Amino acid sequence: MRRMVMDGERVRAWEARCVEEQPPACVLSCPLRVDARSMMEKMAQGAFAEALAIYARVVPFPAILSRICDRPCETSCRRGEAGGAVQIRALEQACVTGYYGTLRRTPQKSRKPRRIAVIGAGLAGLTAAFDLAMKGNAVEVFEAAAEPLPRLRQEHGATLPPSVVVTELDMLARIGVALHCDTRITGGDSPLGLSRLIDTHDAVVLATGAAAAGWAGLGDLPGLDLAPDGAPAIDPLTHATSHPKLFSGGTHAAGTSAIVSMRDGRRAAVSIDRLLQGASLTANRTDGSSGPSCLYTNVAAHAPVAPVVPSDPGQGYDTTEAIREAARCFPCRCQECVRACAFLAHYKTYPKRTVREIYNNDCIVMGTRKSNRMVNSCTLCGLCATVCPNDLPVGEVCLEARQSMVEKGRMPASHHEFALRDMAYSRSGLVAFHRHQPGHDSSAAVFFPGCQLVASAPEHVARVYRHLAGTLPGGVGLMIECCGAPAHWAGRRDLHAEVLAGLRTHWEALGRPRIITACSTCLGMFQDFAPEMAPEPVWTVLARIGWPADAAQAPGRHLAIHDPCTARSAAGMQQAVRDLAAGLGVVLQELGGADHTTCCGYGGLVSFANPEVANKIVDQRAGASEADYLVYCAMCRDNFARRGKRAVHLLDLAFPPADGTDPAGRPDPGFSRRRDNRARFRTTMLRDVWGETMSDPVPDLPLTIADDVRADMERRLILVEDVAETIAHAERGGRKLRDPASGRLVATHRIGNVTIWVEYAVAPAGIVVHRAYSHRMVVEAKP
Structure with missing residues (x-):
């Protein structure tokens, strides 16, 4: 048997399938990558100052941009598919209007400030100046016009009050940016010549916009490559020119949007900062272009809600209106699996983080492995992969981790010992047996009810066996044993292989008959590990041959049907159960779709390793409906009963108690009585059906x-x-x-x-x- 070790490459492939950490569409479409989602969450909580801090983290001039941004984020907002896009720019403006005074801009301290010259006081140039000044550099800005931001004032004068511009320029002065207006940089080596600036500064940003095309001063720089229009040829990623100290502040194209101008200035500033540090200008950088967001968002889960209209459009949103509008943000997150899985919700995590934590836990050589219990708290039911847009199977990760922990000797014995001890008891001579049908020396089929149904309702197993044996041709044997699921769930590959070998031996001794099982977990185990046994659920068999003549009826009884997690993909079995219930007169209510059914908390042995999580799982499912539940898994029924949820097994309806009590009130038998039931079933069947001499087990100590x-x-x-x-x-x-x-x-x-x-x-x-x-x-x- 190959030694199981979690493979780092597979782990990274699993991580890559989780999209939870992918940016939402609004962030991806923003040239500055404003975290609009986090802003909306803060504003919906009334935390406007915190929302503004998020905005100002990437926006150098929030008072300006919040009034003139062309709102690419709103164009891509997914709320637009359900009522209308969130009015993000208006909300940004509401933050700035009320809380601008809370912003604190504190430049880094530098022992040796570098001198930077910026030519042009447009948005690109001032953004570069802001970023470089915040890094502790000495920045000078030279503007030929009488005042900074000349194009901005001209194009947005109606929406941009002069006081807003003054506020932002004052901020630049406070962080040490020196602004020289009415100062035209020329060619040559004069005091205001470009060559002189380059010689006296560590770097120069050329941010003159369209005026750079054909600018005479450029011709004086040896080795500077020019584009056909006369502007410097620039690298679109770094905004570097062919001159090592000259960088471009933008595209030099007229009509560039405000936020794109800021982005261009920032790119130049990042390159200069790297230059000054001696770092690569291109390493780990992208051009910022992006396609659609990879983040899955279930828009259909949200009812359409129209945008909030401010009571005074001229003033914008007041506090109450802003909170209401921000609350329209979903916000965009995937977390489909977290909403569906009580295990992930309990640990407040999502698959990518879970996979990494599990892998790190497995890789520890010395030290405390803090995630052992988490690894053993997954039911391995597979619902996460079912709801995941990329089919990421957290259960598969947890199972591999368990197998690795076992083989490294790191599995805590307390997590699974009780369950494995119970499995050993089910396989022991006190419980297990296999026989041909009385009067037959071969078996066309064998009934394998599963150890849990025998433990929960042994009388039902006897009734079903008699019906199968009396109806199906060729002889129906009976095999009472465990399918090995507990060993598999515990990561015990060695023990699971031993169980399978024993099952094959007994199956071959019966003549290799087809398996008929009443347990969907057993069915899945046979299908995955012993498909040659041709397993079939007893429910599809009963749907073909019908209930026995003495089966009871439950006309008009309304029940909500819970499908076991191991039957999630077994559409034929699901339909057979529904047909059988209808044949008894039951009126069924669905619980959100059998293809998304959840675990009862027993799967994966979670109830032994982490009872708290197991209880959350079963309680979440029990709370899906106030109706009594119809189930066809013994452990589902008993787990519901243990938590006080009224539930009946399908066989409870066909074979109700002789005393007339409601089977929905049947209590969970508990572990001790389950063991007693198994032993008593063996004694009773071998004595009453096969005529063997048996005596009822008597406790040694009453x-x-x-x-x-x-x-x-x-x-x-x-x-x-x-x-x-x-x-x-x-x-x-x-x-x-x-x-x-x-x-x-x-x-x-x-x-x-x-x-x-x-x-x-x-x-x-x-x-x-x-x-x-x-x-x-x-x-x-x-x-």
Whole structure:
């Protein structure tokens, strides 16, 4: 068997399929990558100052841009498909109007400030100046016009009050940008010549816009490549020219939008900053162009809501209106799996982060592995891959991690030991057997009900077997054993292989008959690991041959049907169950679609490794409807019953209790009674059907256990037989002591890796158990 080790390449491939960290459409379409989604979330909470801080993190002049931006984000906003795009620019303006005074611009301190010259005080030039000044550089801006931003004032005078421009220019002065207006840079080596600026500064940004084309000063620079229009030829990624110290502040094209001008100035500033640090100008940079966002957003899940119209359009949104409009943002996130999966929701994570955490946990050589319990808290049901737009199977990741942990000796024994012990009991001679149908020496089919149905409702298994044996031709054998799912879920590939080998041996001894199973988990295990056994669900067989003549009816009973997670893709089985229920007169209510059904919390052995998560899983499903549930999985029924959800197994309706009680109220039998039921079923069937000499199992030590004590034992995974063994050991001379306050005896005994403690009293009628608990510490006796 190949050793299982989580492969880093596969892990990275899994991570790449998760789109949760992909930017939303509004961010991708913004040249400055304004995080509009985070802004909307903050504004919807009334946190306007925090929203403005997010905006100003990438926007150098928020008071200006929030009034004149051409809003590419709104064009791509997904809310536009459901009522109208979020009015992002108006919300940005509302933030700036009310909270601009909260902004603090503090440049970095530099021991040796570099001198930067910027030619042109348009938006591109001033953005470059802002970014470089914030890095601690000494920046001078030279503008030929009488005042900065001349084109901006001309084109947006109606929407851009002079006071707004003054506010932003004052901010530039505060961070140390020196602005020289009425100062034209010329050619030659004069004090205001371009060559002189380049010689006296560490870098120069040419941001004169369209005026750069044919500018005479450019011809004086040796080695400077010019474009056909006379402007410098620039690298579109870095905005560098062929001169090592000269950078372009933009495209030099007229009509460029404000936000694109800012982006161009920023690109030049980034290149200069890298130049000054001696770093590559191109490493890890892209041109910023992007196609549609890869982030999946289920727009159909959101009802259309129209944009909020401000009561005073001239003033824009007030606080209340801004909060309402911001709340229209979905916000765009995938998290389809998180909404569907209580496990991911519990850990407040999403698949990409989960996969990385699991892989890191597996790679630890020395130190604490903090994610062991998380790895074992996934039910492995596959719903995450079903709802994921890229089919990312978190369950597959968790299973591989479990297998790796087992083979490295890092799997905590406490997580799965109880379940594997229960599986071993189901395979033992006390429970397991396989026989041909009485009177036959071969079997055309064999009924494999599954160990959990035998444990939950053994009388139903007997009724179904008699019906199959009396109806199907060629003989129907009976095989009582476990399919090995617990070993598979626990990552025990060695034990799973052993179980499969035993099953094949027994199956071949019966003549290789086709398998008929009443458990969808068993069905899946056979289909995945032993397809040669031609497994078929008992429900499709019953749908063909019909219910037995003495089956009861439930006319007009309304039930919500829950499909087990292992039947999610088995459309034929799902339909057969619905047909069988209809044949009994049941009126069914669907719970959101069988193809998206959820786990009951038993899958993956989660209830043993992390009961808190298991309870959240079953409670989430139980809360899907107030109606009683119809199920066809024994563990689903018992788990619902354990959490107080009324549920009936399909066989409960066909074979109701003889005393007339409602089967929806049947309690969860619990672990101890489940074991008793399995052993009793073997005895009863071999005696009554096959005529073998059998005697009913008799407990070695009769115990009286109150319901509340038994429930506490269930929660602690303590079996009645463990309690009996502990008491018997104590009474034979093992460890025990007497509590002087209560007069009760306290006994301890180690069973496997668990130390059991029992508080009990010996009464005339027998032994009364008052309390039981356990731990994994070894108690050493000292003389």
